[in-house]
Amino acid sequence: MILDLKLTGCRAITMDPVHPAAHTIGIWQGRIVGLDSWVESLPALETVDLDGAVVLPGFIDAHTHLAWNGRNRRTVSLSGCSSTAEILSRLGAAPDSGEWLEASGYDRRAVPLNAADLDSISRGRKVYVADVSGHACVVNSAVLKELPVVESDGWLTEGSQLAARSLRLPYSIDEVVAELRISADEVLAEGVTTCAEAGVGAGLIASTPVEVAAYQRASLPIRVQLMVSADVLHPVGAHADDGITRSIDLGLHTGFGSSRLSIGALKLWTDGGMIARTAALTAPYEGTSNIGELADSPSLMRAAILDGHAAGWQMAIHAIGDRAIDFALDAVAEALALRPRADARHRIEHCGLVRPDQLSRIASLGLVPVLQPTFLWAYGDDYSEIMGATRAPWMYRGRSFLEHGITIAGSSDRPVADGAPLRAIEFMVSRRSSGGRSVGPDEAVSVEEALAAYTLGGAYACRLEDRLGSITPGKLADFAVLGEDPRSSPSIADIPVVATIVGGEWARRS
Ligand SMILES: [Zn+2]
Incomplete structure (x- = not known):
């Protein structure tokens, strides 16, 4: 066998417990075929000595907005x-x-x-x-x-x-394509190889009802998974035995597509955000009578969750405040009770303010919190004030989720906050804001656990763990090549990304 690409001289952190470190990676047809002694003696069309650079699985940004960012x-x-x-x-x-x-x-x-x-x-x-x-x-x-x-x-x-x-609205497809290309270049510079776009087709951040056409036309150098806005749910005329009342045309749902471009979860907004003071809380924002707002009438949102679940979708439910999270937990519990489905793996986007009593419910429903640690790096000083001393430690948790056996996924929500995974990983470990404030220090996780949120955890949230998230033979050859080991770096956010590889191709090289 002749490899397409052989990376030697690596310090690879594979995120795979079976073979946690590697110095040589063999790639053929866009996939990892073997590590170290399995591939060392094989010839390759291209052999690159990385001279001690650190190789990680490509970062997965499990919730981002490429078009809006561009x-x-x-x-x-x-x-x-x-x-x-x-x-x-x-x-x-x-x-x-x-x-x-x-x-x-x-x-x-x-x-x-x-x-x-x-x-x-x-x-x-x-x-x-x-x-x-x-x-x-x-x-x-x-x-x-x-x-x-x-x-x-x-x-x-x-x-x-x-x-x-x-x-x-609408923007033209060409306008959206141009925006996507700008963003793809940005994320590659940060070691991101897969992005989950959080809500196409309708809603606050939509560009055009034919948005998917823009992603097809753009043929981006990264992998993209598209979450479809629940606002586009409509009756599809399925047989009564299918139990599908509403979905999208042709019955497409989570999982359709290729490893380059696929349909992900169905995205539903249930509240606003902390910056705008519209995240729905059970007790008012500190010093005010404002408890935020639900995004829509509870009966309509509940119907979208029940219908989306019944039509086979993984749901991605935007819920930031604890009142919105209560709503999401109730609706998901009801959906699963009505139509049990193994490993439905519904997601809570943001999952920003989680009361202690909500943790075990999130775990028992098998929900995946998709977090934005950089929100707290950028806005943690402000958020701590508006939540007050009791609630501030409950924001964008880390440790508590892991202790409850919950898989967490890291993401940026770019452009709401800086997109760089290494910045977010540093925050997850230090829990220190850009203003120097300690925000929920008990929620700090280890560097390995933070890396997992941006690799294995992201892959799990996107249901792509069979092909992404670790440097494992058989998986896709997506890598972030770093100048330093995050586990021993004094400043993780400043580690240079020296190259980004997608499907065995050099998508970016500095
Ligand atoms: Zn978002």
């Missing part, structure tokens, strides 16, 4: 703006490019902004400023005027944000 790179960036005047000056300087002026990176917590401010620089355009939370925006009067009766100074959250967003 769009942010193409719109006016307001990140870092510290005054309304600075925002208006950046917006005012943007070239006229049609009917809309779009901006991203705005953070309401730092700077006030309203419709009248935006009118002053609109020059006849509709202005849409996305809040960093993804759950809110500020628009100008020209947009407000077209919305069904909204009492607002320009700040819109959740449902009314969606109404404003809908005025701009």
Whole structure:
């Protein structure tokens, strides 16, 4: 046998307990065929001595938004703006490019902004400023005027944000393709080889109803799994014996596709987020009477979970506040009781504020929390204040999940937070925010456990563990090549990613 590629001189951390370390990896037809002595003597078309570089399974970002992230790179960036005047000056300087002026990176917590401010620089355009939370925006009067009766100074959250967003949609397939390519380059630089896109087809962050066509056209250098928005569920006319009342056309559901592009879970939003103070809590945000909000009527959300489960979907339920998580737990328990299914493996996206009593329910229902540790690195100081001393240690847990036997998956929710897995892994170990604050230190995990969340855990959450997540013969040859060993590095976030390999191909090499 002649290998396609042989990597020698590796310090591979395989994440496979059967063969935890390796110095040589043999690759053929995009897959790992053997390690060390199995492949050492085999000839290869290409042999690369990695000179002691650390090789990990490619990182899996189990919840991200590639199109939205790429769009942010193409719109006016307001990140870092510290005054309304600075925002208006950046917006005012943007070239006229049609009917809309779009901006991203705005953070309401730092700077006030309203419709009248935006009118002053609109020059006849509709202005849409996305809040960093993804759950809110500020628009100008020209947009407000077209919305069904909204009492607002320009700040819109959740449902009314969606109404404003809908005025701009759809984007063209080519626009989305361009956005996806920008994001794919970004994630490859961070060692990410697989992304699960959290919600295509409809909803707050959708681009077009024909979004899947953009992913097919883009043929990206990474693997992508698409979560389909539950908003597109509709009656599909299946036989009564199938028990499928609503699904998507052709009966497609979780698992369809190739190892490059596949359909993942059905994504449902049940509440908002902590940045926008719309995550649904059982007790108010500290010092306020606000308990956040559920995303929709409980009966509609419950029906989507029951129908999605019955149609064979893995559900990915966005639930950040503990009240939304209660709702998700009840609905999943009901779905599983009505239609038992082995290893349904439903997911809770974010799973941000988990009360101690909820942990064993998450475990017994077999749910997978898909976490964003970098939220706490970036926003942990703010979140700790709005949750208060009792609840702050319950946020984006690590250790408690593992002690309950729960598999966790790491993710970024890019562009809501920085996407780099190594940054998130460092936080999971240190539990220290960018402001230096200790956030839930009892939830710290080991470096190996944090790495597992971004490899094996991500693969498990995406139901791809048969082919991804570890450097194991037979699995796909996806690797992140690092300049240092995270287990002994004093600064994991700063470790250079020297190369990223997808399916045995050099997708990026520094
Ligand atoms: Zn998201």
